[in-house]
Amino acid sequence: xxxxxxxxxxxxxxxxxxxxxxxxxxxxxxxxxxxxxxxxxxxxxxxxxxxxxxxxxxxxxxxxxxxxxxxxxxxxxxxxxxxxxxxxxxxxxxxxxxxxxxxxxxxxxxxxxxxxxxxxxxxxxxxxxxxxxxxxxxxxxxxxxxxxxxxxxxxxxxxxxxxxxxxxxxxxxxxxxxxxxxxxxxxxxxxxxxxxxxxxxxxxxxxxxxxxxxxxxxxxxxxxxxxxxxxxxxxxxxxxxxxxxxxxxxxxxxxxxxxxxxxxxxxxxxxxxxxxxxxxxxxxxxxxxxxxxxxxxxxxxxxxxxxxxxxxxxxxxxxxxxxxxxxxxxxxxxxxxxxxxxxxxxxxxxxxxxxxxxxxxxxxxxxxxxxxxxxxxxxxxxxxxxxxxxxxxxxxxxxxxxxxxxxxxxxxxxxxxxxxxxxxxxxxxxxxxxxxxxxxxxxxxxxxxxxxxxxxxxxxxxxxxxxxxxxxxxxxxxxxxxxxxxxxxxxxxxxxxxxxxxxxxxxxxxxxxxxxxxxxxxxxxxxxxxxxxxxxxxxxxxxxxxxxxxxxxxxxxxxxxxxxxxxxxxxxxxxxxxxxxxxxxxxxxxxxxxxxxxxxxxxxxxxxxxxxxxxxxxxxxxxxxxxxxxxxxxxxxxxxxxxxxxxxxxxxxxxxxxxxxxxxxxxxxxxxxxxxxxxxxxxxxxxxxxxxxxxxxxxxxxxxx
Numbered sequence: 022x023x024x025x026x027x028x029x030x031x032x033x034x035x036x037x038x039x040x041x042x043x044x045x046x047x048x049x050x051x052x053x054x055x056x057x058x059x060x061x062x063x064x065x066x067x068x069x070x071x072x073x074x075x076x077x078x079x080x081x082x083x084x085x086x087x088x089x090x091x092x093x094x095x096x097x098x099x100x101x102x103x104x105x106x107x108x109x110x111x112x113x114x115x116x117x118x119x120x121x122x123x124x125x126x127x128x129x130x131x132x133x134x135x136x137x138x139x140x141x142x143x144x145x146x147x148x149x150x151x152x153x154x155x156x157x158x159x160x161x162x163x164x165x166x167x168x169x170x171x172x173x174x175x176x177x178x179x180x181x182x183x184x185x186x187x188x189x190x191x192x193x194x195x196x197x198x199x200x201x202x203x204x205x206x207x208x209x210x211x212x213x214x215x216x217x218x219x220x221x222x223x224x225x226x227x228x229x230x231x232x233x234x235x236x237x238x239x240x241x242x243x244x245x246x247x248x249x250x251x252x253x254x255x256x257x258x259x260x261x262x263x264x265x266x267x268x269x270x271x272x273x274x275x276x277x278x279x280x281x282x283x284x285x286x287x288x289x290x291x292x293x294x295x296x297x298x299x300x301x302x303x304x305x306x307x308x309x310x311x312x313x314x315x316x317x318x319x320x321x322x323x324x325x326x327x328x329x330x331x332x333x334x335x336x337x338x339x340x341x342x343x344x345x346x347x348x349x350x351x352x353x354x355x356x357x358x359x360x361x362x363x364x365x366x367x368x369x370x371x372x373x374x375x376x377x378x379x380x381x382x383x384x385x386x387x388x389x390x391x392x393x394x395x396x397x398x399x400x401x402x403x404x405x406x407x408x409x410x411x412x413x414x415x416x417x418x419x420x421x422x423x424x425x426x427x428x429x430x431x432x433x434x435x436x437x438x439x440x441x442x443x444x445x446x447x448x449x450x451x452x453x454x455x456x457x458x459x460x461x462x463x464x465x466x467x468x469x470x471x472x473x474x475x476x477x478x479x480x481x482x483x484x485x486x487x488x489x490x491x492x493x494x495x496x497x498x499x500x501x502x503x504x505x506x507x508x509x510x511x512x513x514x515x516x517x518x519x520x521x522x523x524x525x526x527x528x529x530x531x532x533x534x535x536x537x538x539x540x541x542x543x544x545x546x547x548x549x550x551x552x553x554x555x556x557x558x559x560x561x562x563x564x565x566x567x568x569x570x571x572x573x574x575x576x577x578x579x580x581x582x583x584x585x586x587x588x589x590x591x592x593x594x595x596x597x598x599x600x601x602x603x604x605x606x607x608x609x610x611x612x613x614x615x616x617x618x619x620x621x622x623x624x625x626x627x628x629x630x631x632x633x634x635x636x637x638x639x640x641x642x643x644x645x646x647x648x649x650x651x652x653x654x655x656x657x658x659x660x661x662x663x664x665x666x667x668x669x670x671x672x673x674x675x676x677x678x679x680x681x682x683x684x685x686x687x688x689x690x691x692x693x694x695x696x697x698x699x700x701x702x703x704x705x706x707x708x709x710x711x712x713x714x715x716x717x718x719x720x721x722x723x724x725x726x
Contacts, residue, residue: 033069166209337374
């Protein structure tokens with residue numbers, strides 16, 4: 022900033038992210054500035070002395086996506102000039118996925134972040150020019166493992182965005198690409214070069230940039246390098262590499278011999294940046310290649326497929342709209358299901374690339390730089406350059422949506438296994454989080470398809486191993502795809518065999534079902550469709566089946582007494598409302614018989630005492646000292662006891678069992694007293710009211726289950 026028309030300048034960006042791109046100056050207040058930079062947006066109101074970082078907007082510029090195999094799994098990514106990050110795909114905290122859930126694993130411009138699938142503590146990540154490190158989550162420190170050339174030899178060339186690739190055959194085998202393909206089997210302690218220079222090695226593309234006053238070799242100018250690697254999951258040793266100067270190289274013997282097959286791709290302009298190669302998961306000779314020519318003003322859409330190790334290629338551009346392609350992925354379960362990320366969005370094909378459709382839905386228009394599919398959760402994870410990471414939960418509906426399914430009357434998709442996570446809240450709950458992404462649905466998601474609107478509401482029945490229905494869902498009378506989630510709990514029964522549902526207040530939750538296999542039955546008219554669904558216990562703790570049964574039984578007991586108290590409260594309030602209406606009627610009458618007034622007074626005096634026991638006037642600390650010390654009224658004590666027993670994965674404590682015994686006796690005594698009062702006192706009062714042509718009170722049903 023200058024205050025003397027440019028004679029002297031002083032920095033005012035302390036506390037902001039570097040690499041500034043935009044600056045807004047308030048025309049009415051020059052001390053109010055908004056700075057746009059590689060880290061987002063910063064605002065100052067005092068001319069740059071203090072800056073406020075805007076943290077509630079999803080503006081991350083993602084390059085590549087990685088993931089681990091934890092439950093819930095974590096997503097990793099590299100960001101433009103903002104390091105490498107990791108965060109959960111779902112948060113057990115009810116606040117959602119907040120900024121506080123994410124952490125950095127490296128600085129610089131972040132690019133690849135690939136996790137050892139057998140050890141979530143080990144993450145390979147890099148920054149510009151392959152600043153490669155092996156990050157250890159146990160100590161939160163990364164070890165530099167970048168391949169280094171001898172100072173007696175020319176340095177290796179690494180792209181601004183150098184690839185890291187973990188072999189699908191051995192998680193200890195890791196590849197990275199420069200002008201050569203490098204391989205390590207010992208965590209980067211040493212590297213083996215397993216290829217010649219796979220680029221064109223064009224000297225005209227390897228000159229200094231910038232000048233003549235200042236050179237500008239930041240790393241983004243490095244050319245003639247490998248930028249994409251893929252090893253065939255179907256055959257070990259079949260490895261593909263694509264370069265930023267247009268080569269497509271393949272080895273079928275683990276790197277001993279290489280063949281450049283790019284000239285076999287017809288209609289592809291020479292030297293076009295090979296943005297991604299994807300080896301098929303099903304056939305060793307099949308691979309997909311995407312190309313991006315926008316850097317030399319070629320905005321064409323180039324996507325190709327080979328089925329013979331690159332000998333021949335065909336375009337699978339189909340009806341893809343305008344937009345250069347950053348990435349192509351083949352589905353892990355359906356070889357005809359493909360995904361493409363372009364500069365303007367994401368598209369899918371159900372027929373191997375003959376035709377494409379948009380997967381945009383609620384995704385903002387943004388460049389999709391990477392696509393990943395989680396092998397266990399079946400989620401589609403995408404990294405956008407400008408709108409952060411997005412996840413499409415469980416893509417079974419895409420994997421199974423064939424022409425036959427589409428033309429069928431109804432269809433029940435395969436069901437992803439579900440985990441009984443006990444959720445909690447450890448975040449600030451009075452103030453809104455700076456940013457919180459929505460969590461996926463916790464439970465078992467049931468996806469169904471109806472070609473036309475059903476005549477009746479379809480129903481889903483969850484059945485245990487004995488064929489007993491433990492939960493039921495009613496679906497909408499609507500055509501198309503429907504997703505419904507079962508929360509993995511069931512409506513228990515009393516000892517007498519009656520179902521008992523939890524209170525609408527939500528203090529006491531129904532018990533979880535036992536882990537294991539369940540049958541999901543979709544009933545549409547006369548048609549029945551069935552699939553299996555597996556329920557896993559919360560992996561964070563162990564609870565023996567005997568302990569679970571004890572907890573379940575005590576939860577049911579508390580639910581019984583809570584229900585009895587709830588029915589008593591409802592009946593009491595109903596009587597009080599009737600008495601108030603009757604009192605209003607009598608006040609309008611001038612000649613109310615004394616017998617009626619006396620009877621009502623006696624009834625109200627007795628009822629008020631009972632009413633105070635069931636619904637005390639005070640609540641918590643607003644009630645009596647005794648009530649405050651005990652923790653509330655009788656109904657509140659029952660609810661809080663239920664919340665305590667159902668809200669923690671263990672058998673009830675000795676204190677809770679003692680409390681349950683006392684509360685059960687108190688509730689039964691109070692309910693018995695209430696039922697006796699209603700059966701005796703209301704008829705006595707009604708007899709007098711009817712003698713004087715007054716509307717009698719409507720007696721509530723007997724409180725029982």
